[in-house]
Amino acid sequence: MTVRKVKHSVQYERLFYDHPIPMWIYEKDTLHFLSVNNAAVNKYGYSRREFLQLTIKDIRDPGELKYLMNNIKDRCDGVDYRGIWKHRQKDGTEFFVELYAHSVTYRGKEARFIMAKDVDDQVKAANKATEQGSRYEVLAQTTNDAIYDRNLLTGEIAWNHGLSTIFHHHNAKANDNLHWWKDNIHPEDSQKVVNMMENAMLNKQHYWSAEYRFRCADGTYKYISDRASITYNGTVAVRMIGIIQDIDNHVRQAKKLEEQNRTLKEITWINSHEIRRPVVSILSIAQLFDVNNKDAQFNAQLMDWLHQSTLQLDEIIHKIEKKAREIHNDV
Structure with a gap:
């Protein structure tokens, strides 16, 4: 929007005051507001009368006043301007706006026409x-x-x-x-x-x-x-x-522990089940021996059974030792 000269007409007044985007005109020398539209009144929280007693510095973050004055000095000499600034409402709430500025003559005074689009969410x-x-x-x-x-x-x-x-x-x-x-x-x-x-x-x-x-x-x-x-x-x-x-080391260590636990369970099962059979056989055979050796043939049969049970026990012991070595090698 380009405004070079403001004409006092009903059509202009309606366009300016009813526009949905906040707009105002301020005097270039004093920075006082000369006119504000309804959207600006609603957005900033000041009444129109209060606005006309303020300058544009009053709606700015105090920390940015130095930059504001430098910007006015460098860019307000008849130059169109567009930029993003932080503004402040009457209650102190701050938000970002994108300003569009043009130089105008208003009621015989050198002024600047401003449109302030709310870009707070985007910024x-x-x-x-x-x-x-x-x-x-x-x-x-x-x-x-x-x-x-x-x-x-x-x-x-x-x-x-x-x-x-x-x-x-x-x-x-x-x-x-x-x-x-x-x-x-x-x-x-x-x-x-x-x-x-x-x-x-x-x-x-x-x-x-x-x-x-x-x-x-x-x-x-x-x-x-x-x-x-x-x-x-x-x-x-x-x-x-x-x-x-x-997590390679952690997973492999966990798998190794899992395997070790599985091996320990196998050893426990061997101890509680497999090893019991030859041990029971050996104990039972020992009770059947003829200590007086009156039946030598029977005692010989018992010795053979005892030998077989002992071999089974030895085989199971070797199996346990092998499982134990597997655990030791994995540590």
């Missing part, structure tokens, strides 16, 4: 995104974990140094797409992990996590923990920022 959203981006950059540089930023529309992935630190993959161009990530998941885990991720996005979940095996540059696999935040544009998933942690 705060942009600031938040910038802050989050800065935190992401700091985290990406300081952690040993693999940080990724995945564009779910194009499939492109940006990695920090963790990809080479953990998995020793160094070719950035080969590693920057979704297909590469899928191809390096362990074949036994791949379909499950991909399905979990697709289901999370289908159900509009904002957080996703999975544990799976991922291939290193040398062809071996590591157990990893993958946790991510998913961003949506409406109903469409557009971005996934995640962190991959190396």
Whole structure:
């Protein structure tokens, strides 16, 4: 909107006062408000009479007054202006506006015509995104974990140094797409992990996590923990920022302990079941011996049975020793 000369007419008054965006005219020399519209009165909380007793400095953040005065000095000499500033309502609430300014003559005075569009939500959203981006950059540089930023529309992935630190993959161009990530998941885990991720996005979940095996540059696999935040544009998933942690040692140690526990259970079962049979046989045979040896043939049969039971006991003892060595070798 370009206003070079304000005409006092009914048509202008109606357009100015009833416009939905806050507008005002202030005197260039004194900075006093000369006229304000209804939207400005509603937005800033001052009555029209109160407004006409204020200057434009009264609706500004005091910390920005120095910059305001410099801006007026540099840009208010007949120059059109557009910029974003922080304004303040009567109750002290601050918000961001985008100002559109033009020089005019109003009631014989050099003045500036201002339109103030509320852009508070947009500015705060942009600031938040910038802050989050800065935190992401700091985290990406300081952690040993693999940080990724995945564009779910194009499939492109940006990695920090963790990809080479953990998995020793160094070719950035080969590693920057979704297909590469899928191809390096362990074949036994791949379909499950991909399905979990697709289901999370289908159900509009904002957080996703999975544990799976991922291939290193040398062809071996590591157990990893993958946790991510998913961003949506409406109903469409557009971005996934995640962190991959190396949990290989923890998982393998847990599996080793699991195996050791299984072996100990086997030893316990052998002790309580298998070893009992030859021991009972030996005790029973010992009670049948003819101590006077009147029936030598019977005693000989008992000796043979005793020998067989002893061999069975020895075999079971060797089995226990083997299991015990397995546990010792795993420690």
